[in-house]
Amino acid sequence: MAMMTRAPTTVLLLTLAAAGLAGAIFAVDLSLPLGIAAGVPYMAVVLLAGWTRDPRYTFAFAAAASLLVVLGYFYSSEGGPAFAVLVNRALALFTIWVTALLVAMAQRAENALRTRGEVLEDQIAHRTADIRAANARLRENQERWRLANMSAGIGTWSRTIPDDVVACDQNTEAILKLDPNTFDGTMDALLALVHPDDREQIAAGHTRLLEEGVPYLSEYRAILPDGSIRVIESGSSLVEEKDSSSRKIVGMLRDVTERKRRESMRLRNERLAALGQLTGTVAHELRNPLGAVRNSIAVIRKKNSAAKLDIENAMNRAERGIQRCDSIITELLDFARAAGVQPVPMDLNGWLTDVLKDQDIPREVGVKLDLESGGAPVRFDPDQLVGAVINVVDNACQAMRGEPHEDRAGAVAELSIATRRSNGRIEIAFADSGPGIPAEVLPDIMEPLFSTKSFGTGLGLPTAKRIMEEHGGGIEIQNREDGGAEVVLWLPPDARAAEHCR
Amino acid sequence: MSGAFLLIVDDDQDFSEGLAEFLELDGHRIHLAATGGQAIEAAGAYAYDAVFMDIELPDLNGVDCLIEIRDLIPGAACFLMTGHTRDQVKRRGFEAGALEILSKPVDPEALSGRIAALPGKRH
Numbered sequence: 001m002a003m004m005t006r007a008p009t010t011v012l013l014l015t016l017a018a019a020g021l022a023g024a025i026f027a028v029d030l031s032l033p034l035g036i037a038a039g040v041p042y043m044a045v046v047l048l049a050g051w052t053r054d055p056r057y058t059f060a061f062a063a064a065a066s067l068l069v070v071l072g073y074f075y076s077s078e079g080g081p082a083f084a085v086l087v088n089r090a091l092a093l094f095t096i097w098v099t100a101l102l103v104a105m106a107q108r109a110e111n112a113l114r115t116r117g118e119v120l121e122d123q124i125a126h127r128t129a130d131i132r133a134a135n136a137r138l139r140e141n142q143e144r145w146r147l148a149n150m151s152a153g154i155g156t157w158s159r160t161i162p163d164d165v166v167a168c169d170q171n172t173e174a175i176l177k178l179d180p181n182t183f184d185g186t187m188d189a190l191l192a193l194v195h196p197d198d199r200e201q202i203a204a205g206h207t208r209l210l211e212e213g214v215p216y217l218s219e220y221r222a223i224l225p226d227g228s229i230r231v232i233e234s235g236s237s238l239v240e241e242k243d244s245s246s247r248k249i250v251g252m253l254r255d256v257t258e259r260k261r262r263e264s265m266r267l268r269n270e271r272l273a274a275l276g277q278l279t280g281t282v283a284h285e286l287r288n289p290l291g292a293v294r295n296s297i298a299v300i301r302k303k304n305s306a307a308k309l310d311i312e313n314a315m316n317r318a319e320r321g322i323q324r325c326d327s328i329i330t331e332l333l334d335f336a337r338a339a340g341v342q343p344v345p346m347d348l349n350g351w352l353t354d355v356l357k358d359q360d361i362p363r364e365v366g367v368k369l370d371l372e373s374g375g376a377p378v379r380f381d382p383d384q385l386v387g388a389v390i391n392v393v394d395n396a397c398q399a400m401r402g403e404p405h406e407d408r409a410g411a412v413a414e415l416s417i418a419t420r421r422s423n424g425r426i427e428i429a430f431a432d433s434g435p436g437i438p439a440e441v442l443p444d445i446m447e448p449l450f451s452t453k454s455f456g457t458g459l460g461l462p463t464a465k466r467i468m469e470e471h472g473g474g475i476e477i478q479n480r481e482d483g484g485a486e487v488v489l490w491l492p493p494d495a496r497a498a499e500h501c502r
Numbered sequence: 503m504s505g506a507f508l509l510i511v512d513d514d515q516d517f518s519e520g521l522a523e524f525l526e527l528d529g530h531r532i533h534l535a536a537t538g539g540q541a542i543e544a545a546g547a548y549a550y551d552a553v554f555m556d557i558e559l560p561d562l563n564g565v566d567c568l569i570e571i572r573d574l575i576p577g578a579a580c581f582l583m584t585g586h587t588r589d590q591v592k593r594r595g596f597e598a599g600a601l602e603i604l605s606k607p608v609d610p611e612a613l614s615g616r617i618a619a620l621p622g623k624r625h
Contacts, residue, residue, distance in 0.1 A: 280586065283585055283586065284558060284584075284585030284586060285585070286585075287585035287605075287606040287607055288512075288514040288516075288517050288585060288606065289514075289516065289517075290606070290607040291514075291517045291520075291521075291606045291607035291608060292514065292516035292517040292520045293607070294520075294607040294608070294609070294610065295517065295520030295521045295523070295524055295607075295610050296520045298520075298524045298610035298611060299520060299523045299524045299527065299610075302524060302527045303527070322607060326607060333586065383592075
């Protein structure tokens with residue numbers, strides 16, 4: 001228990017004041033005749049002791065006052081009847097001690113209160129320190145959580161029900177490209193980002209969560225303010241608050257677009273590898289009998305040169321059939337084989353010139369070459385890239401072979417092929433003077449098995465795309481403003497090779 | 503026009519017999535082998551003017567087989583045949599000494615032209 005007495009100087013001052021007061025009362029007592037209750041004012045001395053907060057002083061002051069009352073009896077001038085004088089003195093003593101008892105009780109009570117207050121203050125101080133420490137830990141954990149979420153690309157959000165207030169953390173804002181200044185914090189504003197086809201699924205999930213409390217995981221497409229479409233994985237659960245009518249849905253979300261893309265690439269590659277194995281075997285197996293047929297046709301032709309039967313047209317049809325089978329097999333093989341490129345440093349321009357020389361480009365098509373001079377070696381797999389180039393050249397030639405476009409009557413069929421560096425990419429651009437690609441076809445043109453030709457597997461451009469993607473590059477197709485289509489095959493900048501040309 | 507002495511190595515009998523019949527009409531003399539082993543044995547016994555070798559043989563790889571045959575008859579013109587297209591095996595094939603790598607189904611007329619153009623036929 002803490003020391004209750006006031007500071008020693010205060011106690012000393014009080015004692016001096018009490019002594020002064022007592023002296024003054026004593027002097028008055030002496031000057032008055034006995035029989036007058038001159039001892040009663042001593043209770044003021046006892047009251048003064050109340051300020052010391054220590055009952056011992058109170059009793060000491062009371063004892064001193066009592067002594068002075070008794071002394072006053074002996075030294076005062078005579079007066080009054082003896083009985084009255086004694087009663088008088090006894091009353092003074094009674095007053096002094098009742099006052100002393102009251103003051104002491106008040107002091108005790110005050111001291112007890114003060115002690116309790118100090119204990120309480122102590123406890124509050126401890127609690128406050130605990131809460132501060134807990135808050136610091138919480139802030140630290142929140143920061144760790146935020147960092148972990150940020151590096152894992154996870155955003156969190158919450159939605160209070162029924163007032164429908166949605167709060168998003170910074171990660172969520174970053175993932176959904178939300179502008180905190182314009183986001184109004186409602187579920188509707190969040191749902192507006194979701195692809196219309198996926199909204200129902202999310203609304204149903206929230207309803208089920210609210211009705212049955214079942215946490216739910218979902219995957220949906222979000223159309224971000226910048227127009228990009230991302231695949232978002234999200235999970236939510238319900239937090240019920242006790243004694244409260246409001247509830248909270250808390251959720252996490254993350255952008256899994258890239259993972260999805262890699263997964264689908266992996267699946268596609270696995271499928272293609274299996275397809276490649278199958279077509280490799282089938283192609284080989286088919287080409288042998290096809291060869292046998294072709295050889296036999298040649299034998300029949302030769303033997304018929306003497307007999308002169310009218311079989312020439314039939315033989316030609318058979319030959320064309322073989323060639324068609326053969327080109328289908330080639331397309332299948334090329335598509336399936338366009339995996340596992342082995343880039344080597346090459347002189348792109350020299351290689352391209354050689355490849356074009358070997359192509360059966362129709363005589364009516366004029367080829368214009370515009371090769372970037374002094375090109376450094378480029379890394380690519382020539383056996384594969386040739387497939388992409390041939391596909392694109394074939395397509396361009398076929399596009400220009402069709403009936404002349406009515407606006408372009410008399411136009412010269414021209415295929416311009418250029419190599420260039422653009423945005424650090426290495427590009428081979430093929431611009432034809434054909435009718436261009438119909439707008440409705442453009443989105444599907446890279447899809448496998450999509451073909452506008454009357455015959456063909458529809459694997460030409462997908463093969464070219466696959467070959468370019470295997471190189472880390474790509475293919476871009478667009479209609480040129482002045483008519484015709486332009487196809488760009490591009491290789492990534494690191495396709496530049498420092499090594500010597502092979 | 504004097505005929506050449508040719509060895510066709512292919513395990514597909516219909517293919518090799520058809521080709522042989524066609525080339526015989528041109529006046530060439532043909533031996534057939536169905537395996538790499540048979541081909542090496544034949545090349546040890548006869549000096550062919552040209553060898554047509556399928557790359558996919560049941561016992562040996564056609565390219566390896568060709569290397570052995572070239573040791574036996576260095577003067578023979580060697581052609582590889584394959585059911586695959588633009589295969590990486592091409593580079594190895596040329597290194598092994600093949601004059602040309604033909605994609606199946608080969609054009610017999612074109613083949614006939616190649617043989618006619620061969621220098622120094624012995625038969």
